[in-house]
Amino acid sequence: xxxxxxxxxxxxxxxKSLSKGGKTAALNEAEFLGKETKNRIEKNLSEDxxxxxxLKLAEIDIDNDWEKVANRLQKPxxxxxxxxxxxxxxALLLFSFSYFTYNHIQKSGHEASVQIAIEPGTxxxxxxxxxxxxxALSPETPFKNKIAQTKGDRLEYNQDxxxxxxxxxxxxxxxxxxxQLTLADGTKIWLNAVTKIKYPVAFLPGKTRTVELxxxxxxxxxxxxxxxxxxxxxxxxxxxxxEVIGTxxxxxxxxxxxxxxxxxxxxxxxxxxxxxxAYLNPSEQSILDLSSGxxxxxxxxxxxxxxxxxxxxxxKDKPLKEIxxxxxxxxxxxxxxxxxELQKVKFSGLLSKKxxxxxxxxxxxxxxxxxxxxxxxxxxxxx
Numbered sequence: 001x002x003x004x005x006x007x008x009x010x011x012x013x014x015x016k017s018l019s020k021g022g023k024t025a026a027l028n029e030a031e032f033l034g035k036e037t038k039n040r041i042e043k044n045l046s047e048d049x050x051x052x053x054x055l056k057l058a059e060i061d062i063d064n065d066w067e068k069v070a071n072r073l074q075k076p077x078x079x080x081x082x083x084x085x086x087x088x089x090x091a092l093l094l095f096s097f098s099y100f101t102y103n104h105i106q107k108s109g110h111e112a113s114v115q116i117a118i119e120p121g122t123x124x125x126x127x128x129x130x131x132x133x134x135x136a137l138s139p140e141t142p143f144k145n146k147i148a149q150t151k152g153d154r155l156e157y158n159q160d161x162x163x164x165x166x167x168x169x170x171x172x173x174x175x176x177x178x179x180q181l182t183l184a185d186g187t188k189i190w191l192n193a194v195t196k197i198k199y200p201v202a203f204l205p206g207k208t209r210t211v212e213l214x215x216x217x218x219x220x221x222x223x224x225x226x227x228x229x230x231x232x233x234x235x236x237x238x239x240x241x242x243e244v245i246g247t248x249x250x251x252x253x254x255x256x257x258x259x260x261x262x263x264x265x266x267x268x269x270x271x272x273x274x275x276x277x278a279y280l281n282p283s284e285q286s287i288l289d290l291s292s293g294x295x296x297x298x299x300x301x302x303x304x305x306x307x308x309x310x311x312x313x314x315x316k317d318k319p320l321k322e323i324x325x326x327x328x329x330x331x332x333x334x335x336x337x338x339x340x341e342l343q344k345v346k347f348s349g350l351l352s353k354k355x356x357x358x359x360x361x362x363x364x365x366x367x368x369x370x371x372x373x374x375x376x377x378x379x380x381x382x383x
Contacts, residue, residue, distance in 0.1 A: 157202070186227070194254065195216025203228070225245050238260060247267020248266040249262060265306060315348055324337060335380045
């Protein structure tokens with residue numbers, strides 16, 4: 001029996017057990033899985049995680065993805081399993097094994113050897129106050145002053161101490177980090193790794209609410225203008241301006257990249273750049289090419305661009321070069337790809353940001369997207 005057959009059989013047993021309110025005892029019989037992998041599956045399918053798993057599964061086409069999983073397992077797609085079984089099996093295979101990949105499992109069916117563990121990123125940021133004072137933020141180091149305070153993994157401002165003149169704070173997230181910010185107007189901002197944003201500590205009535213993405217990637221849930229006497233909200237990034245009334249969108253503008261991506265989830269925004277403008281509706285993305293000045297837009301699956309705020313990497317036919325850029329920021333490592341041809345190899349997958357980089361790379365390796373990898377100190381070499 002191949003490793004794929006074993007995984008399929010295990011998923012089926014767990015699905016039937018869970019459908020009857022049973023436990024995951026079948027894991028104990030799976031001798032081909034190591035203790036760490038079993039613990040991860042047990043945690044992903046536990047009652048504590050059931051609500052989170054349901055939210056993640058709601059974003060996935062169960063029937064379509066089940067067919068893909070079945071194909072991956074080299075099984076007929078006409079397997080007759082109740083949908084509940086399919087949901088549980090897809091949950092196991094997608095969330096415990098990172099979407100068609102089987103971490104720590106080699107083709108021989110043994111546990112893969114683990115090299116020096118490079119852990120995933122954490123919630124951390126560097127706050128720069130108006131007087132230049134810098135404060136390192138993390139869940140373990142609470143901060144509070146007259147206008148703002150930390151609450152776990154986020155920094156929140158209040159409008160109670162609005163000044164007659166505008167002063168700015170800066171929030172920077174380093175490599176290997178992420179953080180959340182709530183502005184004084186109630187706008188929520190998620191900051192990805194290697195991101196820096198400039199914003200006023202309070203917004204003056206009757207003025208446009210303006211913030212600036214200096215570099216990096218953010219997701220914004222903007223407090224609507226109807227709550228602020230019609231005051232609009234703008235965010236500027238490297239010469240591009242996004243004018244917002246009240247909406248949710250993702251904005252990516254890294255310094256080492258030549259394009260700015262704006263992806264609209266809800267509402268409507270106007271993009272202004274180089275004398276050009278474009279209006280976005282939900283599920284549309286604009287791309288500003290900084291080298292040519294060209295501004296274009298297209299229909300996209302917003303889940304690909306916003307999965308990072310829910311704790312996942314969601315790659316859809318992305319070249320390894322782009323994927324490794326994302327991983328290097330989150331895991332704070334340097335990644336070298338062996339050849340230009342390998343950089344162009346494309347990969348699709350839903351991968352958990354909670355995994356170590358070894359687990360991620362083992363998963364990509366098991367899809368034959370890469371042949372091997374080496375980790376030396378803080379450098380990963382892909383072959």
